[in-house]
Amino acid sequence: MTHYLITGGAGFIGSHLADALIKQGDEVTIIDDLSTGRFENIQHLVDNPRFNFAIDTITNEVVLDRLASMCDVIFHLAAAVGVRLIVENPVHTIETNIMGTEAVLKVAQRYRAKVLLASTSEVYGKGNRIPFRENDDVLLGATIYNRWAYAASKMIDEFLGLAYYQEKGLPIVIFRLFNTVGPRQTGQYGMVIPRFVNQALNNEPISVYGDGKQQRSFTWVGDVVDALISLSGNSGAIGQVFNIGHLKEISIYELAVLVKELCKSSSEIDFISYEDAYADAGNFEDMQRRLPDISKLNELIGYQPTLDLKEILKRIIDYHNPN
Ligand code: UDP
DSSP states (O other), X not given: XXXXXXXXXXXXXXXXXXXXXXXXXXXXXXXXXXXSOOGGGTGGGTTOTTEEEEESOTTOHHHHHHHHHXXXXXXXXXXXXXXXXXXXXXXXXXXXXXXXXXHHHHHHHHHTOXXXXXXXXXXXXXXXXXXXXXXXXXXXXXXXXTHHHHHHHHHHHHHHHHHHHHHHOOOEEEEEEOSEEOTTOOGGGOOHHHHHHHHHXXXXXXXXXXXXXXXXXXXXXXXXXXXXXXXXXXXXGTTXXXXXXXXXXXXXXXXXXXHHHHXXXXXXXXXEOHHHHSTXXXXXXXXXXXXXXXXXXXXXXXXXXXXXXXXXXXXXXHHHOOO
């Protein structure tokens, strides 16, 4: 039995990962400050003797040290996430992402725990060589656009993780998540699919930002969780960076149309300028396309996303509208 520590374990992806690890018979401890995570996401696990939790921040060194000392593998998912949150709370974003990762790597090194470090497709920034490959150059916007602070903070996390691997021999795997979706994701921090689904189910206007021609590819959270568990058990992954995503793109306008149709909604589709969408939109730039090359992950663990967007949306709609 392996004992896993999941930072950010009450969050959307972290809680699904905890479910899967408990299901396969392992022991799981999570730490989450419930800033964007929710206790409801883990409520059903608290009576399980193989599940432990601490509601605290990962920068509480005493607590993190104690938890790490009991674990074999750490999934570090705690981070400031969601474009709205990032744009509106840049200090919190930078501090959480950099200081949090520093704290996790330090304790992992102390107890020689393996670390799987969450990064993001945002690190590819405005790169226009599509699809994005792990070793591509990155092109971020100017520092006055605070959206890029998130990418830069995650790049520092990657550098630091790889430095611990190279200099101190700490076993570390870095994964860059592309848009990941599923039940428990909330629209509160700006994520497009839960927002569109809630708007459509309530027959409220669906808010397409900009001209809606920007594209994204969406991955089912269960596929991401399976990939994370495979990566954690594969020694060939150590010291490497992997994209995790889906190859099928859709424009945000087409997404709005599809969500509306699947919800049998009478919602209008509204176009909202970025100025109106974000409080600090003068400092905002969106990305037009964001598509991963997933061949590296496929070659190592045979990764292939199992669900297409329509099926993913149906499951998310059922979650939000159980009747
Ligand atoms: N978006 C939108 N309406 C919303 C929320 C988001 O049109 O209510 C757009 C957003 O501008 C971006 C895309 O949907 O182009 C995906 O946004 P999200 O925040 O989910 O993820 P991102 O890919 O930006 O990290």
